């Protein structure tokens with residue numbers, strides 16, 4: 001049986017619960033009113049698990065990670081007379097975990113919360129680290145806070161209903177972890193494929209826990225993203241721009257963003273072209289796209305509206321090697337030129 005584990009993030013304890021039912025967790029806090037914010041699709045598939053709880057259904061999909069959805073949730077919390085001392089729990093993928101963290105950090109100036117990630121991506125990445133937020137127009141995660149949940153509860157059985165595309169999306173962030181910090185994880189992934197993880201629950205849990213460790217390790221060292229935490233943005237600058245312009249999923253967009261960042265790494269940090277090819281092959285092996293037909297100029301304009309811009313430079317996460325990422329400032333004209341030179 002997997003042991004629960006507590007991580008300490010700047011004095012705030014976050015319990016990772018691997019062997020507890022949600023009802024048992026709720027029984028720990030009988031004096032609090034608790035409301036579950038549940039992803040709509042997930043709710044349809046697992047309704048019986050939620051019959052005894054107060055529920056707010058959160059409409060599924062990235063298009064709903066917006067202020068009107070947050071306002072609607074806040075109105076429902078007010079109607080349910082949820083107070084500052086009560087508790088909310090987000091159950092869903094990264095969209096719901098991001099929304100829940102955001103609502104929790106602003107509702108009545110802050111209410112405690114927990115998360116139950118239900119997609120691979122949210123289990124290994126989105127639910128961890130306290131970053132939350134919503135999109136504003138075409139700008140991803142433009143508004144948000146950093147606010148840690150009290151617990152993250154892992155119920156791996158939820159993954160049984162996850163569509164194939166969402167499995168693939170999750171592996172984009174897993175491959176990202178390997179690219180930036182863990183060459184041995186990269187090699188491990190090269191020796192397996194999605195089917196092997198779907199068919200072997202122990203192997204899947206091992207992989208997810210390894211990625212939880214990686215993400216918590218980075219967040220613990222730099223919760224406010226002043227240094228190392230920026231490495232987790234590998235593939236995300238172009239990725240976010242692509243996601244918004246083309247409406248493709250986060251994982252797919254990050255995958256294409258990682259290919260662009262690898263090619264930029266060849267130019268700026270001397271990553272070998274063989275390493276770029278290895279990354280491309282691994283992404284393809286896990287069913288991820290490596291390119292998209294796009295209008296380069298529009299994409300570039302979207303990119304430079306990105307929040308990671310500092311003055312005339314864009315801060316980019318590049319690779320020295322597979323498993324070793326670095327932060328590099330690149331001027332916008334130089335980046336534009338390099339991007340034009342690349343056949344992505």
Ligand SMILES: NC(=O)c1ccc[n+]([C@@H]2O[C@H](COP(=O)([O-])OP(=O)(O)OC[C@H]3O[C@@H](n4cnc5c(N)ncnc54)[C@H](O)[C@@H]3O)[C@@H](O)[C@H]2O)c1
Nearest residue numbers: 041042060093094095118119121122126131158161162250
């Ligand atoms: N805060 C962070 O640190 C962080 C990190 C990475 C990504 N994110 C965010 O996470 C989001 C992407 O997360 P995601 O890929 O989980 O997307 P998502 O939340 O949109 O979920 C993907 C799809 O799976 C469905 N779904 C969820 N659980 C299911 C289940 N158990 N069975 C069947 N269907 C299920 C959802 O309804 C949705 O259609 C993006 O908004 C991204 O910005 C945040």
